[in-house]
Amino acid sequence: MTLAPPSIAAVEKYSPAYESLVTASAAAPEWLKAVRQQAWATYSELGIPVKRRGNELWKYTNLQPLAAEDFRHGLTGEVSVDQLKAVGPWDDAWNTLVVVDGKFNTELSNLHGTNGLVAGSLADAISTGTGDIESQIATLAGREEYAFTALNTAFLDDGAYVAIERDTVLEEPVQVVFVTSSLSESRVNYPRLLVDAGENSSVVLIETHLNLAEESQFSTPVVEMFAHAGSSIRHYRVQMENEKSFHLGTTRIRQLDDSNFTSTSFAVGASIARNDIHTLLDAPGASCTLHGLYMTNGEQQQDQEISTTHAKPHCTSDQFYKGILSGKSHAVFSGKVVVMRDAQKSDATQKDLNLLLSRGVEIDAKPSLEIYADDVTAAHGATAGHVDRETLYYLESRGVDQEAAKAILVRGFAEEILNEFEPKSLHDFVEKVTDERIPALLAESDTLGTA
Amino acid sequence: MLEIKNLHTSVLDIDDSEILKGIDLSVGKGEIHAIMGPNGSGKSTLANVLMGRFDYVVTEGEITLDGESILDLRPDQRAHLGMFLAFQYPAEIPGVRPWQFLKAALDSKAEARGEEKMTVRNFSKLFDEKVGAVGINPTLVKRSLNEGFSGGEKKRNEMLQLEVLQPTLAILDETDSGLDVDALRIVAEGVNSMRSPGRSFIVVTHYQRLLNYITPDVVHILVNGKIVNTGGPELALEVEKDGYKKYLVTSEATA
Ligand SMILES: Nc1ncnc2c1ncn2[C@@H]1O[C@H](COP(=O)(O)OP(=O)(O)OP(=O)(O)O)[C@@H](O)[C@H]1O
Ligand SMILES: [Mg+2]
Numbered sequence: 001m002t003l004a005p006p007s008i009a010a011v012e013k014y015s016p017a018y019e020s021l022v023t024a025s026a027a028a029p030e031w032l033k034a035v036r037q038q039a040w041a042t043y044s045e046l047g048i049p050v051k052r053r054g055n056e057l058w059k060y061t062n063l064q065p066l067a068a069e070d071f072r073h074g075l076t077g078e079v080s081v082d083q084l085k086a087v088g089p090w091d092d093a094w095n096t097l098v099v100v101d102g103k104f105n106t107e108l109s110n111l112h113g114t115n116g117l118v119a120g121s122l123a124d125a126i127s128t129g130t131g132d133i134e135s136q137i138a139t140l141a142g143r144e145e146y147a148f149t150a151l152n153t154a155f156l157d158d159g160a161y162v163a164i165e166r167d168t169v170l171e172e173p174v175q176v177v178f179v180t181s182s183l184s185e186s187r188v189n190y191p192r193l194l195v196d197a198g199e200n201s202s203v204v205l206i207e208t209h210l211n212l213a214e215e216s217q218f219s220t221p222v223v224e225m226f227a228h229a230g231s232s233i234r235h236y237r238v239q240m241e242n243e244k245s246f247h248l249g250t251t252r253i254r255q256l257d258d259s260n261f262t263s264t265s266f267a268v269g270a271s272i273a274r275n276d277i278h279t280l281l282d283a284p285g286a287s288c289t290l291h292g293l294y295m296t297n298g299e300q301q302q303d304q305e306i307s308t309t310h311a312k313p314h315c316t317s318d319q320f321y322k323g324i325l326s327g328k329s330h331a332v333f334s335g336k337v338v339v340m341r342d343a344q345k346s347d348a349t350q351k352d353l354n355l356l357l358s359r360g361v362e363i364d365a366k367p368s369l370e371i372y373a374d375d376v377t378a379a380h381g382a383t384a385g386h387v388d389r390e391t392l393y394y395l396e397s398r399g400v401d402q403e404a405a406k407a408i409l410v411r412g413f414a415e416e417i418l419n420e421f422e423p424k425s426l427h428d429f430v431e432k433v434t435d436e437r438i439p440a441l442l443a444e445s446d447t448l449g450t451a
Numbered sequence: 452m453l454e455i456k457n458l459h460t461s462v463l464d465i466d467d468s469e470i471l472k473g474i475d476l477s478v479g480k481g482e483i484h485a486i487m488g489p490n491g492s493g494k495s496t497l498a499n500v501l502m503g504r505f506d507y508v509v510t511e512g513e514i515t516l517d518g519e520s521i522l523d524l525r526p527d528q529r530a531h532l533g534m535f536l537a538f539q540y541p542a543e544i545p546g547v548r549p550w551q552f553l554k555a556a557l558d559s560k561a562e563a564r565g566e567e568k569m570t571v572r573n574f575s576k577l578f579d580e581k582v583g584a585v586g587i588n589p590t591l592v593k594r595s596l597n598e599g600f601s602g603g604e605k606k607r608n609e610m611l612q613l614e615v616l617q618p619t620l621a622i623l624d625e626t627d628s629g630l631d632v633d634a635l636r637i638v639a640e641g642v643n644s645m646r647s648p649g650r651s652f653i654v655v656t657h658y659q660r661l662l663n664y665i666t667p668d669v670v671h672i673l674v675n676g677k678i679v680n681t682g683g684p685e686l687a688l689e690v691e692k693d694g695y696k697k698y699l700v701t702s703e704a705t706a
Contacts, residue, residue, distance in 0.1 A: 389505055394542040397502050398556040398612065399530035399563070408555060412546030412595070 008047030009067040014188075015044075017073035018154055025157075032126060032156065035138045039153035046147040057146075060332045060364045061303055066246045066272065071188035071218045073155075076101040077181025079212065081108055084177060088210045089238060089429035095119055096175040097160045102189045104158050108177075116168025116201070118161070122192055125161035132226075133161070137194055140224040140252035140280075148248040152190045152220040159192030162205065166198035166228070173204035173423050178221060180245075182212040191221040197259075200230040206426060208238045209247065211269065216244035223251040227259035229283065234262050236421060238430070241269035243298065251277040258285035264420040265292030266430050267302050268437060276305035281315035281343075289318045293417035295434070296329035296361075297441050304352075307336035310343035310373075319350045319367075322417050324410060326357035327444035333382065335367040343373045350380035355387065355413045357445035386447045406445070407438050452651050453478040453501075453620055458512035460500050469510070470496045472676035478620070481648040485662055485687060486655045488673035489695045494655045495539050497673070498624045501653075502536040503529050516620070530556070531563040533619030537609035537626045539655075544596040549608065550578055552596055553615050560616070581614045586637050602629040610641050617645070622653045627661040639664030659691040674698045 018040055025033070048067040049058045079100050084090060097119055098108035104121030111119055118130065125133050142153035160176045178191040197203055211217060219241065227233050233253075241247045247270040253261050265275055279288040294302040308317040323331045333352040350367040365382035387409050395405035414434055421427040453476070460471035470493045478484050488494050500507050501514065503526040514521055521529055544552075554574050561568045569577070582589055587607045597605050606626050613621055626638050642652060642665050654665065662670075662684060670686040671678045672695070679698045680686065 388542075391542045391544050393505055393526060394538070394544065395547075395552065395556075396526040397530060397536055398552070398616065399527050399560040400552075400556050401527045401559060402525070404555065404559065405527075408547055408552060409544065412544055415546030415595075 008044070009050045010048040011044050013070060014151065021155060021157065029126065031134055035142065036154050036156055039138070039142050039150045042145065042150035043147060043154055046145065046150065049147050061272065061301065066218065069186060069216060072185045073188060075183055075185055075187050076103050077183040079108060079179055079181050083212055084108065084179060084210065087212065088177060088208050088240060089206065089426045091423065091425035094173045094175045096177060098177045098179065099160050099191055100179055101181050101187065102158060102191055104160060114170065116165040117170060117174065118163040119174060120161060122159035122161045122194060123157060130161060131163050131196055133194065136196060136226055137224065140254055141222050141250050146250065148220045149222055149250040152192060152222040155190040156192060157190070161194050163196040164198055164201040164203045167200050168198065169202040170204070173206050175206040175208060177208045177210060179210040180213050180217045180219065184215060186215045186217060188218040189220070191219060193223040195225040195233065197225065197227050197231040197233050199228045202232040204234040204423065206236045206238070210240050211242045211245055213242060217242065218246045221249040225253045227253060227255040227261050229257040229259060232260045236426060237263065237265040237275065239267040239269050239273060239275065241273065243269065243271055243300065245270045247273040249275055253279045255279060255281050255283070255286040255288065257283040260287050262289040263291065264417065267292065267294040268433060270300070272301045274303040274305060278307045279317065280309050280311060281317065282311050284312050284314045287316040291320045291417060291420060293322050293414055294331060295324045295437055295441060296331055297327040297444050299328050301330040303332040305334050308348070310337070310339040310346040310348065312342060313344045313346070315343065316347040321352045322413065323354040323363065324357065324413060324441060325354060325361040325363060326441040328360040330362040333365040335380070337369050337378065339371040339373050339376050341372045344375040346373060346376045348376070348378040352382040354384040355410065356384055357387070357441055357447055359446055403442065406442055410438050410441065411435070452480045452517055454515045456513045458514065459510045460496060460507050461510055463506045463508050470676050471500065474678055476671065476678065478651050478653060480651060482668045483646065483652040483654060483665060485667040485670045486653060486673055487657065487670065487687060487690055489699070492673050493676045494673055495624055498536055498622045498655060501622060502526055502534060527559065531560050535613055535616055535618030535621045537613055537621070537623045539624040541597050541605045541609055543598045545598045547596045549592045549596050549611065553578065553612060556616060577615060581611055584614060585610045585641065586634070587611055603631060603634050606630055607634060607637065610638055614641055614645070619649060620651050624655045625657065627656055627658060635661065636664065659687040662687045672698055
């Protein structure tokens with residue numbers, strides 16, 4: 001236990017809002033009050049982690065700009081479905097839950113009453129005690145020493161709740177859209193999602209983060225997922241914040257026997273973004289796949305904090321991220337796999353490949369394996385390289401000019417991850433965003449033609 | 452159509468790295484020229500200098516296409532003029548699918564020449580037809596360009612591109628190496644079917660067997676960066692029988 005330093009960054013900024021939440025929710029369930037209180041205590045002790053020295057988690061990330069800004073609480077703006085369709089993936093066939101500025105929005109949500117799916121507002125689920133919510137929420141994320149998870153949990157109030165009943169195989173994806181409305185104020189949001197996948201159930205879950213505002217916003221999404229025995233969650237995460245915003249997300253998954261969790265992330269937005277995902281393989285036969293693509297330019301920073309704990313034998317994990325960096329941007333890949341003593345016959349792979357388009361970029365890639373069992377198959381690696389002259393020449397020799405050839409190669413680098421986005425409307429969306437982003441990345445590229 | 456005069460070439464940024472030491476070569480419209488020569492004699496260098504590869508510098512001499520110098524042109528500009536190089540070692544390009552890439556290549560060429568772009572439909576038809584013609588497994592061309600292709604598959608893929616792009620000056624750098632008999636025949640049939648009064652070929656090969664199928668108009672022997680002999684198809688037979696010994700001796704004597 002570390003003692004709090006005398007001055008903790010940016011705690012006082014959030015305390016009036018916390019106090020008024022406490023006052024306003026006298027009627028809230030006691031367990032919820034306790035959860036919030038504990039989380040607030042944790043956050044008060046940690047504050048915004050601006051001290052980087054000696055702090056493994058934030059060594060490469062400067063949060064001073066975040067700590068310096070003021071964000072308003074509790075403002076909820078107007079959003080239309082057309083706006084959502086214009087800036088994010090959408091398909092009418094999907095069950096879509098929309099959360100605006102942290103609040104579940106029934107009108108914008110598109111729910112089909114599908115059998116075996118319980119989906120709706122997290123606030124309702126809390127007040128009616130839906131399913132196992134009391135024993136689930138904030139157990140995977142919220143009681144740990146992690147500032148933004150704690151901050152989100154201290155303000156735990158609303159968001160989305162998705163439960164798939166046992167043996168239910170959902171044909172169409174479920175999308176949860178977290179959108180920041182276009183209000184001009186800089187605001188902080190506490191998006192929250194709880195997913196409960198019953199035994200032998202199967203769901204495709206798309207988690208989308210959109211931002212309609214122009215000013216800097218602060219979002220701390222926390223997602224907890226419970227994958228019961230034999231269940232399968234195919235998760236996609238799309239992060240499209242505006243380029244001034246802060247997005248510090250936490251995703252926690254607990255997997256039971258023979259469950260499968262497969263996740264592909266697409267992260268292009270925000271000024272500083274972190275995708276912190278942890279899977280706990282907590283029963284034999286569980287497997288997880290954590291893949292993703294990040295693209296950065298300008299002065300953007302994207303962190304991937306990817307970790308898996310093999311707690312039980314016969315589990316497999318696979319981490320694979322690709323990054324495309326340009327301008328003066330910065331990316332961090334921190335992959336961690338822990339294989340516990342009992343987790344024999346574990347199989348773990350970790351890979352992070354980066355394409356650097358400019359000399360000004362910084363990449364900190366640190367894949368790490370911590371293995372306490374002795375019968376384990378594990379491999380890890382990270383690379384960072386430039387666009388290859390040889391392949392560029394090959395394309396040029398066919399009549400494609402250098403700019404177009406570079407675009408083809410960058411697109412080719414992304415292709416492998418883009419192809420993992422299976423639902424058609426989602427695939428089309430990430431392809432379109434990538435194709436639109438590539439010229440901007442290349443405009444800030446200086447590693448070719450001069451090499 | 453192609454005139455090479457006293458071409459000297461070195462490797463960029465490397466002193467005393469001259470590879471081509473004064474090449475003279477003239478390829479007329481509709482002709483097929485074969486270039487043979489020992490390993491390391493400069494055949495691929497010549498092919499790549501013609502295409503405008505980035506790491507060679509022409510220190511002396513001239514290359515003209517239809518009377519115009521191409522030395523200052525980029526590779527894509529040379530391609531737009533109708534040049535094509537089937538690589539000895541084609542690059543592997545992950546994530547880039549041959550269909551998309553070839554469509555982009557054709558579109559660029561059309562754009563540069565102020566011609567109309569081929570419709571997706573017509574292009575697909577042409578593409579499928581050529582995939583059949585060169586005997587590439589159609590599932591292969593849905594994959595990444597050359598990634599995980601066998602040596603022979605890469606060569607067939609070069610032929611596919613050659614046939615789709617229909618260049619007017621095609622340089623084949625050992626496209627026959629590493630091919631099974633059937634594939635060899637496909638390469639030969641491809642070249643023969645494309646042979647026309649307006650189209651010329653430079654075929655780099657180590658084996659006279661290819662020249663059994665493709666009858667060259669002229670055969671050149673390239674040794675140590677110089678063309679040391681030029682003749683008809685019979686020259687290839689002679690090389691097959693005697694190797695390059697006599698040229699190596701003379702080139703060393705003059706060195
Ligand atoms: N980019 C380069 N940098 C350094 N040396 C080079 C480069 N390109 C070619 N060379 C050298 O120039 C010589 C000629 O090479 P080239 O590839 O042209 O030979 P080749 O006749 O095609 O041989 P092969 O029959 O083996 O294909 C070789 O000694 C080679 O190592
Ligand atoms: Mg060669």
